[in-house]
Amino acid sequence: MNLEEEIEKYRRQIATDSYPMSIGELSNLYRDGEIDIHPEFQRIFRWEPSQKSRLIESVLLGIPLPSVFVAQNEKGIWDVVDGVQRMSTIFQFMGILKGEDGKLVDPLVCSDTPFLKQLEGCSYEPSENSTRNLTSTQRLDFKRARIDMKIIKRESDNQAKYDLFQRLNSFGSTATPQELRNCLLVSLSKEHYEWLGETSKYAPFLKTIDLPERLTKEKYHMELALRFIFLRNIDVAGLASVGNIGDFLTSELIKFVEWDDERLNQERGIFQKAFDILAAAGGPDVLRRYNPSLDRTEGPFSLTAFEALALGVGFAIPNTDVSAEEVQAQRSVLWSNTRFAAGHATGMRADQRMKSTIPFGRSLFTR
Known part of the structure; x- marks a missing residue:
């Protein structure tokens, strides 16, 4: 052509x-x-x-x-x-x-x-x-x-x-990427925007990610909800084509607005069940870095923990029973693995990190 x-x-x-x-x-x-x-x-x-x-x-x-x-x-x-x-x-x-x-x-x-x-x-x-x-x-x-x-x-x-929205609003805007994504979603389907807003307000989810007020105001909790929904069940081969995570989430909105009520209800059920389990397993601590040698949690919210533990649970629970005790045990397995030692993801692009965190997380909970 x-x-x-x-x-x-x-x-x-x-x-x-x-x-x-x-x-x-x-x-x-x-x-x-x-x-x-x-x-x-x-x-x-x-x-x-x-x-x-x-x-x-x-x-x-x-x-x-x-x-x-x-x-x-x-x-x-x-x-x-x-x-x-x-x-x-x-x-x-x-x-x-x-x-x-x-x-x-x-x-x-x-x-x-x-x-x-x-x-x-x-x-x-x-x-x-x-x-x-x-x-x-x-x-x-x-x-x-x-x-x-x-x-x-x-x-x-x-x-x-x-495409038009992206071109008109991606330059010189003071809005955060998720705020722009929300604007696009409203214009594509207000119903799906409201669904995402309600889903991302689920109390056990907010308790578990435990974001600072600034990130919540910038709608980062909504971005994390989208990450869970779009990446939970992505095939491993698909991870190779994710590229820039922000662009990936935005482009996936086109498919998302085609989801019917049955699919939305199913996804919300999985989302809520996953974070019920994670909240019971330790709440904010479960998605922070864990130091096995000192037996203590360190630092703020960790994307590594989110991708391995939260997405791993989300991938497993439609077909497997996952307990809070199992999440606690597998958290130790995650942070004891040398691939995920402190500083392993420094300077690494999200799509490169996810190629290891997401498959590893699935292996923790899939029987």
Whole structure:
């Protein structure tokens, strides 16, 4: 296949449209629930008040804004893929933005801006928190300002939406990899995003991984849940093609959103049973490094222990009874093995480490 044939092949996989829309039209779509800016995203792609104010200043000055990319879902609703903060800021300024609880967010009052000095303290309409507001003429001009909309039509496949999301959001974002992954998952299937959120809140799981607050805020517990779900049953040959673990987890979301309720229930059952066992076997200690010679646990959460013990238990329990006592005994076997001595994984890529930890962990619990 030559370059031209490749271009034609991949162009056919994504159907797009493009046209400018006024802010007034977009605000009506938002009020009617026909455009979804995903309140879940607003905690992730958070702008400072100064950034929001500069955007409002740009609209009032007629400075063209970057295109907003939306994906049309199966119901015809537009999911914002790129442009969440631009849309959120505009709707907050107009006083129509809703938060995750469905309630209106306090209207935006602008701060100091580079050019329009009188915009400081200004709101869209009269507000008790502002010192001035736009005139009726200025509000009309604001609503008539146009934004270029790029629409990914619903006949485009999930792979095309995934590729676009990756390209638009992987550069210069302050979001963590799992936060970006969550945004992609919401736009592919909110049902599966909610399933992952609920599954990763399972108390014995959180107790056992025992992450610091910072990592929990960055949604690392959700990444660990995905690692368990996607790697628990991966065939050994497949481990060789994992490559970058972050890219692997993200790409697997395309398959994940095709899972039906039966598969989701089955996976949640295995997940919960595995961490019930691990919690009973020692909770946080079982996924930390163990020093057999001193008979004590050392250090924080260990990915080596997670890949060998947690994934080993997860692989075994659909067909084998695993007890908490067995996990405790096999933890000693794991850390007594010279392959997993302290510092063995220093500087090693995750996919290289997993080629030894995952098969070894399975051998501990498979009879």
